Amino acid sequence: MKKFLSIALALVLMAGVFAACGDKPESGGTTDPTPPASSSAAGDTIKIAIIGCHTGEYAQYGLGVKNGATLYIDQLNASGGINGKQVEIVAYDNKADNQEAINAFNRAVDQDGITALIGDVLTGNTIAVGGEAYKINMPMITASATAEAVTYDAETDTVYANIFRTCFIDPFQGEKMANYASEKLGAKTAAIIYETGNDYSVGVKDAFIATCSALGIEIVSEEGYATGDVDFKSQLTTIASKNPDVVFCPNYYEDDGLIVTQAREVGVDAVFMGADGMSGVSGYASAADAEGTLYCSGYAPGSTDAVKAFEAAYTEKYSAETLNMFAATAYDAAMVLCNALQVAEEAGLTAGTDEYKQAVIDAIRDKSGELECITSNGYTFDAHNNPVKDACIMKVVEGTETFVENY
């Protein structure tokens, strides 16, 4: 019996190999239920892909992006789509892995025949996918990848003209927060605690330090920690002994929550500041510990009527847990992209052709200024394809993250 089972299993697995190897592409198509028989993009629908990390540690970002963009596209489809054509979404999970991200993108292009991409979510994945997308000039708009290198290669001075984003870049956030600390909080000294294994943390931190030195804020302590650390007390004790005015922690929300909690235990009473990765921190630290913590965000819950309408529609369809800043920027990204697709459609171009892709790219760059988006009144893009927009300053007050002002 066991022997029979093991042989059966071996056969099943081997069948898997041959189907996947693509020895026979036609059988590869039939074993897989999702990809439709035709891979051409023409027809009654316009296909776009949403790729991101929908599972794992950073799923909150990936799902927010997926839901936010899907929400807009569903609304658009309900109101007639683009010139009568429905927009169809293919959504793939990349498990926050570069190789998986590239596989998912290639699948979307080759099997599904997409005309544009919303994604990727994490910076490293987006750079990996961006490299592939640049080769074929595929219009791509990310709602969450904030590193400068996503749209611009400093080594060769190349701008990736096909890649856009609706979130800020890392240096922009570091600059904003340093300016805010100096101007609004009157800070003279600052300490930093950041994740050394995280390019997002390092990018924001570097810009913060550069702006601080220009503004005359003294960095009294710069502490790093490794990815996965949960005990930050040795670093925080050092910071406590320097007694800084503000502590800047440009990390993701889970770590920031632990850091704030432990900092209060070792006697750090400074104001904590962070960047948009801190969004959601109130779920990971007690109200008393996190009180007064500030971060900048591309999105403030309940700040305007447009935002309120978006939130109502979002929570009606999806869980409120994934309603974060990236859900809002993804909604904007979908709006910017669909507007550009409409321009290309109206020009009478055929989906999938080089002219079509170029028309979409041009339209994203030039025709997004008038859109009534929810996190910004229109998007304009600078020479490096980075959006020019305001930041919302957010503050934790009695355990809830509240909007302070647009700065």
Added chain:
Amino acid sequence: MKRNQMLIPMPLRYLINAVLFAAFLWIMNSLITGGAISRYHSGIISSIGISIILAVSLNMATGYLGQLPLGHAGFMALGAYTSALIMKSAAAAKGLESALGASYAAYFFPAALVAGGLAAALFALLIGMPALRLRGDYLAILTLGFGEIIRVVLLNIDNVLGFKLTNGAAGLQKIPTTTTFLFTFIFVGITCFVIHTMMKSRHGRAILSIRENEIAAESCGISTTYYKTLGFVVSAFFAGIAGGLYAGNVGILNPSSFGFMKSIEILVMVVLGGMGSMLGSVLSASVLTALPELLRSFAENRMVVYSLVLVIVMIFKPTGLMGTYDFSLNGLLDKLILKLKGGNARFQKGGPDE
């Protein structure tokens, strides 16, 4: 024993395999360049090739040598960064492209891969020499630590050096994507060939004897430290080559891609396929690389299916799918010839030599 008698002479046996493999390469390559296999599928096939090299090379240390290295991803990372840095500087040297033409990468890539392999082998030698003098689990702990050290060094070395080498957490970007199907599978062939012939040689027998009983092997006059180090270094060398191919396939390297879980992933391939079976390693590396892609349509549930397959196999076949069985095409042909020779082949058991 008559049963193991070889009816096909030795050089011919290699020739048959070589011709078949070359035919496989040629057919697949013309399918890919001809566009019959899409970029998506050929990308996955390349990933499968890389996984095969990783699993087969780890099988050398785990299955044949009987050690338990837990830092295979560390050696992979060394190879990946070494060859990526070489390819990046080759791409930056503009003169090369004009001198050698647009295909200059084809000249440099194999050299870069071998350099990556050598870098991994060097470090394997350095940590293997002290660790493999000892018996037991020391190598597991040591390689576990080593893999983590490599990852942390790659993350932070820029701060120490004061210039950009690995580009830290942001990752080494814009690596020329030179990995093709042909490159990958030529190296798959080389890996399998070298490890197979090595295991059939005197060195390989010595390595197997260490797995079976280290004390007995030593009492027979086998230098256990030498052979353990040899097996370990060869294993690391091919892991380095696989790393180089990975770098050329993805185009961006983050130290986080080479964490402990990556080492475990490779180990799972070896254990699932059967420790000590090259065929098992090849099969399970192929399946475990392709499976998550096949299950992509199941989205969130695919990791559950993947885990279930592992659990079921381990319950019903704890030695792995193939155990220690290894497939030999020529062995099969031998049997076929015996059968064709007619019923009397059966009665020739213990019969006269030819």
